[in-house]
Amino acid sequence: MTAIPRRRTRRAALVGAACALAATGTVLTGCGGEDPDEGTNGVGKLPAAQIQARSRSAAESADTVRLAGNVVAGGRTYKLDMRLKADGASGAVTAAGTTFQLLRVGEELFLKADADFWTGAGGKGDDGDTAAGEKLDGKYVKVPQGDPSYKKFSVFTDMGVLLDGLLTLHGTLETDGRHEQAGLRTVRVTGDAGSGGTLDVSLDGKPYPLRLVRAGGAGTLTFSAWGKDFTLAEPEKDETVDYGKQLPTS
CATH class of the missing domain: 3.10.450 (Nuclear Transport Factor 2; Chain: A,)
Incomplete structure (x- = not known):
């Protein structure tokens, strides 16, 4: 019988020990198991x-991201579907069963919603009816930067603020x-x-x-959609209403 070299026997014993260790939960390559980090970023x-x-x-x-889901803040649930970049954003926000569109290009913020949204926000015409709501229905309304609504809504369009506040x-x-x-x-x-x-x-x-x-x-x-660019542009003039110095408030 040919003697097995001692070094080969020792090496086989070491491999067997390593594979036994892998069986206890530590995955090692070369023992029939897959390395979960193979091909990953590590x-x-x-x-x-x-x-x-x-x-x-x-x-x-990253330059851009798409953020979607629900956020609970101040006792209210907001459903978000926003595409964000450093100089603006576009997308939809749903709160209290009402959905509105937000578009920010640079410092210019626009909000688009139906007549019910504006009527519910107190949008009454001079004659006491819902003329204001009808005027704003389906239009992009430019939000004045000095209006309280600007700060309230622009937070949903600020990529840096959102990520910093959420990724915790x-x-x-x-x-x-x-x-x-x-x-x-x-x-x-x-x-x-x-x-x-x-x-x-x-x-x-x-x-x-x-x-x-x-x-x-x-x-x-x-x-x-991390890093996937998208185009932002202000809406056409016939799609836009400049409401004035202050929007209707609830």
Whole structure:
């Protein structure tokens, strides 16, 4: 019988030990298991705090994003579907069962809604009827920068403010496995085991945030179309109404 070289026996024993370790939960290549980080951007190997930091950094470096979902603020739920960039945004906001369109180009903010929206906001004509609401129905109304509504609505169009305020987890950060969002692989980071929110970070391409569940049931949001440019332009004059110095208020 041919003797097996001692070095080969020792090497086989080491490989066997490594594969036994893999069976306990540590996945190693070369033992028949798949490396979950193969072909990824590598952030899945990092501690939770570093994953969140890389994700925030990627978001801050992006020129554009599409944000959709629900946000609970001030006891009211807002449904958002906004495309955002540094110098403007366009999209829809739904609150209290009413949907309105927002468009910001530079510093110019426009709001478009139906007559019921304006009538409900107190839009009465001089004759006491709903003439103002009918005038504004389906038109882009230019929001004066000095009007209280400008600050209220422009926050939904400010990419920097929205991302800074939303991409926050509370409490002790931990990772919570690998998941998938819109066909992309993600690693999930939780705050206080989920009670402080959860954030799914892309493992494909840049480590962009893809899904956020806010703490305290304050809404769930998805992020997509990172870095995909889109055109912003002020509406045509025949689509626009300049209401004046102040909009109707509720």
